[in-house]
Amino acid sequence: MEVNIGEIKDIRGGEIRFRFVEDWAELDLDGQSLHWVSPVVFNGRVTAAGEVFLVRGTAAADIETSCARCLSPVRVSIKADVDERFRMASHGSSTNSASDQDDEDDDWYQEDVQEFRGLTIHLDDVVLENLLVSMPVKVLCREGCQGLCPQCGKDLNEGKCDCAIDDINPRMAQLGLLLNGRG
Ligand SMILES: [Zn+2]
Ligand SMILES: [Zn+2]
Structure with missing residues (x-):
């Protein structure tokens, strides 16, 4: 999942709407196996807000996990609201005196803005992170298993x-x- 922001990069308030539907291979995270049983869908938009690009939308997917009590497979639908900020990485380090530039950079980092290179924002990581956070901690195959x-x-x-x-x-x-x- 990636968006090319070329057409809106110089237009404050410019917006690109997108809808991705992708099949993700089985992922293994921290020893926890995630088995996607549906495509991952991400509906949203990128908005140019000066130097920052806002990515907002809703990600959804079905995964298969195991019941916390009986370990039988359970299918779970997860859905996440995504709200992330990106900025273009500065070109090289051609600026001479570092001090002013550094302060500015620090401010951006404190606001948790992610950098991207070129004109393409890659969305896989933020979609995955947001879906993971939205996963129920404990899943049961049925009430009262x-x-x-x-x-x-x-x-x-x-x-x-x-x-x-x-x-x-x-x-x-x-x-x-x-x-x-x-x-
Ligand atoms: Zn169970
Ligand atoms: Zn027994």
């Missing part, structure tokens, strides 16, 4: 197993032991 038996590993949604844990929540039982031991 029974999860797996901690002893035999059976999927308890498919029926009870023969283990003798009955109604005692194993975590609570462990906590109880711990408290008794300390007390």
Whole structure:
């Protein structure tokens, strides 16, 4: 996903609308495997605001992940509002005295503006980041998923197993032991 801002770069308030629909290969981030099961769609616009270009829009995609309790695959739709700022990277370092220039640069960086080279803004990274942030931390395959038996590993949604844990929540039982031991 990339936008060429050539036609609006000198027009304050100039705008380019876009709609991207792309298939992204399976990505592996921080050991967390992301499996896209739909194309990633990004609808939005770039607006020229002086030296800064505003990218705003909505990104959406379906991913497949696993249920936090029973580990069965779950399909999740994620949607993210994107609102990012970009500026053109300055050409080389032809300026002589560095001090004034540096101050100006610092201000830009503090406002979290990303630089791009040439006339093309690459959007993949910001779309990915925003989608990741919008992902639910914990996904369940259904409300009230029974999860797996901690002893035999059976999927308890498919029926009870023969283990003798009955109604005692194993975590609570462990906590109880711990408290008794300390007390
Ligand atoms: Zn589940
Ligand atoms: Zn069991």
